[in-house]
Amino acid sequence: MTRQQQREQDAALSRRTLVQGLALGAAATLAGTGTALAQTGPAAPPTTVTTPPRDFSPRGAPTTYFWDPDIIAVDPSFNDLAQPNTAIKRLYTGVLWAEGPAWSAQGRYLLWSDIPNNRQMRWSEDDGHVSVFRTPSNYSNGNSFDFQGRQLSCEHLTRRVTRYENDGTATILCDSYNGKKLNSPNDVVAHPDGSYWFTDPPYGGQLYEGEPDAAGGPSNTGGKLNPKIGQPAGFAPSKRELPTNCYRIDPSGRVDLVVTEEQVPDPNGLCFSPDYKKLYVVSTGKGPGDTGPGGKGEVFVFDVGSDNKLSNQKRFSDFMIDGIKCGPDGVRCDVNGNVWASSNAGRAVGYNGVTVWSPDGKLLGRIRLPEVCGNITFGGPKRNRLFMAASQSLYAVYTATQGAGPG
Numbered sequence: 162m163t164r165q166q167q168r169e170q171d172a173a174l175s176r177r178t179l180v181q182g183l184a185l186g187a188a189a190t191l192a193g194t195g196t197a198l199a200q201t202g203p204a205a206p207p208t209t210v211t212t213p214p215r216d217f218s219p220r221g222a223p224t225t226y227f228w229d230p231d232i233i234a235v236d237p238s239f240n241d242l243a244q245p246n247t248a249i250k251r252l253y254t255g256v257l258w259a260e261g262p263a264w265s266a267q268g269r270y271l272l273w274s275d276i277p278n279n280r281q282m283r284w285s286e287d288d289g290h291v292s293v294f295r296t297p298s299n300y301s302n303g304n305s306f307d308f309q310g311r312q313l314s315c316e317h318l319t320r321r322v323t324r325y326e327n328d329g330t331a332t333i334l335c336d337s338y339n340g341k342k343l344n345s346p347n348d349v350v351a352h353p354d355g356s357y358w359f360t361d362p363p364y365g366g367q368l369y370e371g372e373p374d375a376a377g378g379p380s381n382t383g384g385k386l387n388p389k390i391g392q393p394a395g396f397a398p399s400k401r402e403l404p405t406n407c408y409r410i411d412p413s414g415r416v417d418l419v420v421t422e423e424q425v426p427d428p429n430g431l432c433f434s435p436d437y438k439k440l441y442v443v444s445t446g447k448g449p450g451d452t453g454p455g456g457k458g459e460v461f462v463f464d465v466g467s468d469n470k471l472s473n474q475k476r477f478s479d480f481m482i483d484g485i486k487c488g489p490d491g492v493r494c495d496v497n498g499n500v501w502a503s504s505n506a507g508r509a510v511g512y513n514g515v516t517v518w519s520p521d522g523k524l525l526g527r528i529r530l531p532e533v534c535g536n537i538t539f540g541g542p543k544r545n546r547l548f549m550a551a552s553q554s555l556y557a558v559y560t561a562t563q564g565a566g567p568g
Contacts, residue, residue, distance in 0.1 A: 205230065206230045208529065209231055209529045209530065210511040217531065218254075223248075224248035227245050227246060228243075228245050229248045231530070232529075233529065234526050235525060235527060236519075236525045238519070242495070242499065242561055243526060247558060248558070249556055249557075249558045250556065251554050251556050252284055252289065252556065252557055253284060253554060254553055254554040255553065255554075256275035256282065256553055257275060257277040257278050257553065258275065258277050258535070258552065259273055259536075259550035259555060260535045260536050261348070261536055262304070262537065262538045262555070263304040263568050264548070264564075264567075265310070265568070269285070270283050271283070271284040271286070272312065274298060274302055274303075274304060276302060278296075280295065280298050281295040281301060281304070281314075298314070298316070299318040299319045299321075301314040301316050302317055302346070302364070303347055303430075305349050305567070306568050307567060308567055310327070310567075311324050311325060313325075313349045315348060317365025317370055317371030318365070318371050320336060320346070321336035322334040322335045322346045324357075334410050335416050338406075342399045342403075344366070344401050344403055344405065345363060345365020345366060346365075347360045347364060347365075347429055350431055350566070351566070353437060356409050356410055356412060358419065358431060358440070359407070360431055361408060361428070362405045362445070363379070363380065363405060363448035363451050364449070366449040367448070367449050372388045372398060374398065374400045375400045378400035378401050379449070379450030379451065380401065380450035401450070405422045405451070406419075407419050407420035420463070422453050425442045425456070425461050426444055426453050427448060427453070429491075430443040430490055430503070432500075433465070433566060435496055437465060438464065440462070440463045441461070441477060441492050441494070441500060442460070442461050442463070443456075443489045443490060443491075444460070445489070446488070457479070458486055458488035460478055461474055461475065462477045477522050478522050480502070482512065482516065482527070483512075486506065487506045489502040489505075489516070490504075490505055490534070490535050491503045492537075493537055493565075495539070495560075495563060495564055497520075499517060499518060500517070500520070502515065503515060503549065504516050505535070506533070512529070513533045513534055513551070514527060514529045514549070514551070515528040515549060530549060530551050533551060533552050534551040534556075535550050539563060539565075544564045545561070545564075
C-alpha cells in the first residue's frame with residue numbers, strides 16, 4: 162500500500178467514526194426527548210405567558226393549532242361561543258392609550274380613540290388600512306353608533322357627549338346637568354327608543370387624557386397645573402362640579418339621572434342586554450381628585466322598566482379570577498345575553514384581555530392579550546368579530562356568536 166492510499170484509508174475511517182458518533186448521540190437525544198414527551202406531552206404552542214412571549218404581529222409564526230392557546234374555556238359552554246379555527250390578531254400598534262372601539266356597519270370600518278394623542282383612528286375592513294379619522298377629537302374616550310348609523314363620542318376636553326350627523330354636522334347632546342358642567346363622559350350606548358345612556362366619571366381630569374380642573378378643582382387643588390397649555394386659544398378650563406353619575410338623554414333633549422354615585426361609584430363602561438331589559442354598569446377605581454366612595458372594579462346590573470326607571474340593583478361580579486383582580490372597563494353583550502368585558506389585571510401577565518360571563522354571572526372563558534385591555538366591541542360584516550382596544554394596540558378575533566345592538 163502506498164503512502165497516499167494509507168492516508169485515504171485513515172480519512173475514511175475517521176469519517177465513519179464521526180458519523181457513528183453522531184448517530185449514537187442523536188439516538189440518545191431522541192430517547193431522552195421521547196421520555197420527556199411521554200412525561201409532559203407535546204410541546205405547547207406559544208402564548209402570552211411563554212418565554213419568549215408570543216408574537217401577535219403579522220411577522221409572528223402562524224397559529225397552526227385548532228384552538229388558539231390564548232383563548233381559554235373555563236366552562237365547557239364557552240366552546241359554543243369561541244371560534245376554534247381562528248387566531249387572535251394584532252391589527253395595529255402605535256397609539257398611546259386605545260379606547261372606545263365602535264363598528265360602523267355601513268362604512269365597514271372600526272373606529273377607536275387614541276386619547277392622549279387627541280385623535281380617533283380608523284381601521285378599514287376591506288384592506289386593513291389604518292388612518293387618522295378625526296383630529297383633534299377633544300380627547301374622546303368612548304364611541305358608539307346609534308340605530309341610524311350616527312357616531313356618538315364622549316369627550317374629555319369639552320366634557321360633553323357629541324353626535325356626528327349624517328350630513329357632516331356635529332350636535333352637542335349633553336354637556337351639563339342641572340346647570341352644572343359634566344365631569345368627563347366616558348362611555349355611551351344607544352337605546353331603540355331614541356335615547357342615549359352614558360357614564361360620567363372623573364378620568365378626563367387627568368393631564369394625560371384630557372385637561373385638569375381649573376385651579377382649586379378636585380384634580381388641581383393646588384392650582385399648579387395650567388389647563389390652558391396645549392389647548393386652543395380661548396379655551397376656558399372648568400372645575401368638576403358633579404358626582405360620578407349615569408345619565409339618560411331623552412329624545413326630547415331632557416337629561417335624566419338614572420344611576421347615582423352612591424349606587425355605582427366611578428361608573429365606566431355600560432351596555433344593555435339584547436332585550437334592553439337589563440343595564441350593566443362597570444364601577445372602576447377612583448379618578449384624579451376623586452373624593453367620592455370610589456369603585457372596586459365590579460360590574461352591577463339593573464332591571465330596566467318600561468318607564469326607563471332602573472330597579473333591583475345587583476352586583477354581577479367582583480371579577481376576581483384565580484385570586485387575580487381582573488378589573489373590568491368596557492362591556493358588551495352578545496345575542497345570547499353573555500357579557501364580554503375587557504380586563505385590566507395590571508402586571509398579572511396572562512389575565513389581561515377579555516373575560517366572558519353568562520347572564521347569571523358565571524365565568525365562561527377568557528381571552529389573553531399581552532397588553533391591558535381597555536374596551537371592546539363586536540363588528541365585522543357579520544358582527545361576529547371581537548375588536549379589543551388594548552393599551553397601545555388594536556386586536557381582533559373571530560367568535561361563534563354575534564354582538565347585540567349597534568357597535
